[in-house]
Amino acid sequence: MHTHMFRHMFRTATFASALAATLATGAAGQASELRVGFSADALTLDPANHRNRETETIIRNMYDGVLTRDAKMAIVPELAESFRQVDTTTYDFTIRQGVTFHDGSPMTAEDIKFTFDRLILDNAMGGQTSPRKGLLGPLKEVTIVDPRTVRFILSAPWPILPAMLPFQEVVSKAFVEKEGSAALATKVNGTGPFRLVDWRKGDSIVMERFDGYYGGATDIPPVGKACVDRVIFKVIPESASRVAALLSGDVDIINELPAHAMNQVARNANTAVVTVGGTRTNFVALNNTKPPFDNVLVRKAANHALDKKLIIDKILNGTATPLNGELSPDAFAFKADLPEYAYDVAKAKALLAEAGYPNGIDVTLDVEGPFKDTAEAIASLLAKAGIRARVEVGEASLLTKKWRQDKDKVGDMTLTSWGNGSLDPSDIAEPTLQTGGRGNSAGYANPKVDELLVKASTEIDKAKRAAMYHEAQAIVNDEAPWIFLWLPQDIYGVSKRLSGWQPSADSRINLHDACVK
Amino acid sequence: MSPGKVLERLAQLVLVLLGVSVIVFLMITLTPGDPVQIMLGDQHVTPEQEQALRRDMGLDLPLPERFATFIGNAFQGEFGLSFFHRRPVAEVIAERLPATIELTLVALILAVATAIPLGVLAAVRKSTIFDKLATVTSLLGVSMPGFWFGILLLLLFAVNLQMLPVSGRIDFAYQVEPITHLLLVDTLLRGRPDAFVNALSHIIMPALTLGLPMTAILMRVTRASMLEVLAQDYVRFAEAKGISRRRILFRHALKNALIPTVTVAALETGTLLGGNMIVETVFGWPGLGRLVVESIFVRNYPLVQTAVLFYALTYVLLNFVADLLYTVLNPRVKL
Numbered sequence: 001m002h003t004h005m006f007r008h009m010f011r012t013a014t015f016a017s018a019l020a021a022t023l024a025t026g027a028a029g030q031a032s033e034l035r036v037g038f039s040a041d042a043l044t045l046d047p048a049n050h051r052n053r054e055t056e057t058i059i060r061n062m063y064d065g066v067l068t069r070d071a072k073m074a075i076v077p078e079l080a081e082s083f084r085q086v087d088t089t090t091y092d093f094t095i096r097q098g099v100t101f102h103d104g105s106p107m108t109a110e111d112i113k114f115t116f117d118r119l120i121l122d123n124a125m126g127g128q129t130s131p132r133k134g135l136l137g138p139l140k141e142v143t144i145v146d147p148r149t150v151r152f153i154l155s156a157p158w159p160i161l162p163a164m165l166p167f168q169e170v171v172s173k174a175f176v177e178k179e180g181s182a183a184l185a186t187k188v189n190g191t192g193p194f195r196l197v198d199w200r201k202g203d204s205i206v207m208e209r210f211d212g213y214y215g216g217a218t219d220i221p222p223v224g225k226a227c228v229d230r231v232i233f234k235v236i237p238e239s240a241s242r243v244a245a246l247l248s249g250d251v252d253i254i255n256e257l258p259a260h261a262m263n264q265v266a267r268n269a270n271t272a273v274v275t276v277g278g279t280r281t282n283f284v285a286l287n288n289t290k291p292p293f294d295n296v297l298v299r300k301a302a303n304h305a306l307d308k309k310l311i312i313d314k315i316l317n318g319t320a321t322p323l324n325g326e327l328s329p330d331a332f333a334f335k336a337d338l339p340e341y342a343y344d345v346a347k348a349k350a351l352l353a354e355a356g357y358p359n360g361i362d363v364t365l366d367v368e369g370p371f372k373d374t375a376e377a378i379a380s381l382l383a384k385a386g387i388r389a390r391v392e393v394g395e396a397s398l399l400t401k402k403w404r405q406d407k408d409k410v411g412d413m414t415l416t417s418w419g420n421g422s423l424d425p426s427d428i429a430e431p432t433l434q435t436g437g438r439g440n441s442a443g444y445a446n447p448k449v450d451e452l453l454v455k456a457s458t459e460i461d462k463a464k465r466a467a468m469y470h471e472a473q474a475i476v477n478d479e480a481p482w483i484f485l486w487l488p489q490d491i492y493g494v495s496k497r498l499s500g501w502q503p504s505a506d507s508r509i510n511l512h513d514a515c516v517k
Numbered sequence: 518m519s520p521g522k523v524l525e526r527l528a529q530l531v532l533v534l535l536g537v538s539v540i541v542f543l544m545i546t547l548t549p550g551d552p553v554q555i556m557l558g559d560q561h562v563t564p565e566q567e568q569a570l571r572r573d574m575g576l577d578l579p580l581p582e583r584f585a586t587f588i589g590n591a592f593q594g595e596f597g598l599s600f601f602h603r604r605p606v607a608e609v610i611a612e613r614l615p616a617t618i619e620l621t622l623v624a625l626i627l628a629v630a631t632a633i634p635l636g637v638l639a640a641v642r643k644s645t646i647f648d649k650l651a652t653v654t655s656l657l658g659v660s661m662p663g664f665w666f667g668i669l670l671l672l673l674f675a676v677n678l679q680m681l682p683v684s685g686r687i688d689f690a691y692q693v694e695p696i697t698h699l700l701l702v703d704t705l706l707r708g709r710p711d712a713f714v715n716a717l718s719h720i721i722m723p724a725l726t727l728g729l730p731m732t733a734i735l736m737r738v739t740r741a742s743m744l745e746v747l748a749q750d751y752v753r754f755a756e757a758k759g760i761s762r763r764r765i766l767f768r769h770a771l772k773n774a775l776i777p778t779v780t781v782a783a784l785e786t787g788t789l790l791g792g793n794m795i796v797e798t799v800f801g802w803p804g805l806g807r808l809v810v811e812s813i814f815v816r817n818y819p820l821v822q823t824a825v826l827f828y829a830l831t832y833v834l835l836n837f838v839a840d841l842l843y844t845v846l847n848p849r850v851k852l
Contacts, residue, residue: 037684040811041803043601043602043603044602044603044604046603049603050601050603051556051557051558051560052601053558122569128573128603129569129573131556131570131573131603133566133569134557134560134562134563134566134570135560182604185602185603185604198689198692200686200803201612201613201803202612202613202616202802202803202804202807202808203616203685203686203801203803204685204689206689232689234684234685234801235684235801235803236683236684236801237798237801237807237811238664238798238799238801240668240671240799241668241671241683241684241799241800241801244668244671244672244675244676244683245675245683245684247676248675248676248679248683249679250675250682250683250684280559395549395550396550396814397548397549397550397551397554397555397816398549398550400550400551400554400555401549401550401551404554405551405554418559419558419559420559421559426561427559427560427561428559430561431559431560431561437561438554438557438561438562439559
């Protein structure tokens, strides 16, 4: 009975897949189809009603923005043709002509104004307020100057407006008014290279090429329609299953390839690994508010005690860039000549002794479960210099509360990170290093740094602004509120039938130029 | 069962659900972690923006008030908006539920269809090599973690043999207009055997993974109770009367031996719903379990509360069904 049952099931299965294969080729005909094995489903398809990077990655293939970024992360016009800053609080955008929405209607200045009104006005989305409002800072009003020009008016100077605009996508005013704001959660009428075919929630999002596409940003060749006929984002949350899907040929691109699976994908004849510098700065926040890390000598000792290169090579498989400060090398005003805390156990011990800890210190190192390996490696390396850290694993929200919200910081060290999708210093330095910042796990407080960050956040002159950030980076580097670690790369697995696609540092997966053999 | 008894059980059900909702509400809201902070992620935001979002989610109200609102609305079938999907929770759950029900049913059918014959066989051939093999296999089945077994299946059947797909419910090439929202049923009702086979190829591995521990447990239970029943006087009497072995096994013994199996099966079906969370994650199955796991991580209070209420309701109802089945299998049992 047992064997019979299984034999029968196997036969059914073989038959099933054979039949499926025949039918799939038959049904698809000559159409080219690109599949992405993606770690999460979209929460909604409404570009204004979420705060979620994965959702944006999916949506961005169907919706275009006023501005976008090229592969080198430069900000370039997309639905705008050009833009200029009129004064410290005013920007004018010239709207590209000849752009149509998926329903064939032309995109106008009205649509751009409507899109941003929906984002920044209270209760503008059928009674809801957009959770993305905060991403537009002091944007107060959007007005139509003439049919080709839209003016963005800020309530205070905010030089990073252009850096934040690629995060917003333009919707059709007529469509939203006709269908109702809530309908955008599941219906798409964008101006992007692909149009929505079907959203099988939790399973996949299917899109096909939009033949009326205007071609995309002129600064990012090739300009024109998308290469593939159909795109499917398949939701596969478990990384081992995502790797299996890539190896079996089920999908052509997977995101968040774990470092330990890189060799497996690289060795496979039909697949390859591609990486790109990410935007998430990793660091060990040292508790600057209490002993022993209130002493700068101890903090410097910790920086000297860690052999970063060893961890990057052995645990991260070489997929990270060491840092001496808070900024990614791709970020605006990155200071490339910050002094490095070279790996030097003797120096670390001497600094500890000088600080009054000749016998070393006993501390705890908090970490989230997924990064336990790295934390343990860090702890064992620090121990050689007399910094004996006990690793304590905690759940993400618990650690956020303990390190970022509780009034009294009780921990010693925590391995943590902060993302900087806009690649502008204000978006990472202000939360993590300004006194009382939302992400200031270290409890770092330096009036001079605070002042520089406040001034720079509204400084319009790029050179002056960069100079202020350079100065702040130098102070932070010298005071070492953290053990400066590294910037992990984003790792993707791709099929060799894929061409024309490269990963992007802002973790978007833009499929406009991707082709499959 | 008398109508009075049924009413009594239903009244108990309401009490149980009320108790569950209190516990769930307290557990999730008292768990550290703040959905507003999670939603804002790594952004520079002003306190005003943070407060606006808090108000939007209804989290600026005091705890008792939030609980009263939750219970009051729940009784009217209103479960609020999912914080992260920004749509009604009931709608989001309803989209995911059919996939979970389908997977649970197939796993249940697979488990029952394998476990009972195997259990009977192991009992009849007690202490033979078959019995011992079955014992070892079932021990493995109970002990093997679902995610590990699932990934082993994936590596073998999807990556190496390329016989079965890695994830999803059905290929995009098959568009089937829903009737029951259970794909295996709908594809047949619509007369699409090709789509049925495709859906079947997608569900086999997740259902096997999900059903394995249950198969093992049910087999052990069936074997044990079958052995007990076979030692009873009436079985020996039937043998003495010269009734055929087959008739004794299936007409006399099995019917009585199945009572514990049915209870365990009903309770285990509740467990299957829980096991779904892992299996759905491994196989990218678009069901409720995965949605709940994701929602717990981001502290999506309304969704988790509603889903747990639903699980509790199902569990209680399954117990109820088990009780009813008792009376059918053994008329001497009165509720």
